[in-house]
Amino acid sequence: MSPTIHAVHDDDLEEFLNSIKLLGKFRSGQIKCSLCNETITRENLYSIYPDSGVIKFSCNRPECVIALKTKFEGKEYE
């Protein structure tokens, strides 16, 4: 099976966040990076992922990008 990178484009971000019911929180700055607690903005958003039934976000700080890799390694993602 081909490996797949799932992505969301800038143009579709708000529509996607709306569909998962997080647009309001995103716009009001209530969403934090799950790894460093930095406020997630459109500019610093790196990834959105489900974790134990909760939707989490991570920012594009290099430390967080690497730390997220470590987090994924122990789990099965599609």
Add this chain to the structure above:
Amino acid sequence: MNELIADLVKILFGALGAGGIIFLFIYLTPEKFEKWVSMLGYVLSKLGGIFRHFHKRAVQLDLQGNINSYVKKISKVIPTLEIERVKVKYVDNKQDRKSFIENNQVILMLHRDDPKDLNFVHGAFLFVSTSLLHKAKRYISQSQRDAIDLYVTTRLIEKEKPQRVDYFLEEYLHPNLKDGNSDRKKYFDKLSIIDEGGYFYPILLEELNSLGGKIFGGRKDDRIIIDVRNLIDFLEQVSQRTVGIEDVLDFQGEYCKASIVIVGKADTIARDASVPYVKFIRTKLYPQEVDNVYLIGNVKNQEIIDHVCEEVSDIYDVVRHSISKTLLHLNDNRTTLVDNYFVFLSRGDSSILVLDRKNL
């Protein structure tokens, strides 16, 4: 040669027409087609208005095309590697919260405003860390895994978008190698030495790939981590060995058993041709249950090496052969790059898939 190519193009054009040639190009090199279309898409998207939406497709094909171009290159070096063309797929914007959680997907953000090309850097890193050697990586240590992922991502960016490599080195690599609590830097430096010697892709990644096939599905075991650590140390030594020094080039780990046979001594070859090498493989390596044998020698010894392969073909299969650059350390501390002929043999009863001879 140029005339021959021109004639070939004329024949193809006559037989297939312009559409057929384009179709053939897409079929043979889809990653190049993806890169070209992405460049066109970026240009058009800058015009704004109705062309603005071309950016979405351009960034998708840019990421896909560049990663697949690299996948194609390493697949040539390691044809046994279970790595396929990557697909970049946009998430369904209409799915509800419950479906998103159930689908269990990691979503990568692709930005419109991306002057540092982070879309590519992040996509490349995500791809390497989740797809490359995924079987073996479950069983090795965190610092071994991180070092391999960082090293391969650096090489991927160097090959496909060299203008972005400095950014990756400064922002991602160097800060992450500074962590004093991790062996990442130690391993990363060793991988660099192994790669400089020409053994990173054709031997280390091949061995890790082979290891993954053997252990996947089994229990995690610290002995695997020790094996990989020792294998890296072994290949580091081999990469730095001085030409002519009689070193032991066998690696006898718990899970990895590999041997490098250098076919290079001029007087031995002149006197006995392939006989001592065949004897060594039959009487030493095979009884010791060495799974993988790497025959390496200057391209001028290609015929002898091929003869060795034929003579041991009842016990070892040829998985691949290639010509690649290897760094040699000479007696007077000088180094030189040479074209080496390289054959990877695998025990006939091993689990490695041996490709059809016509594909070698």
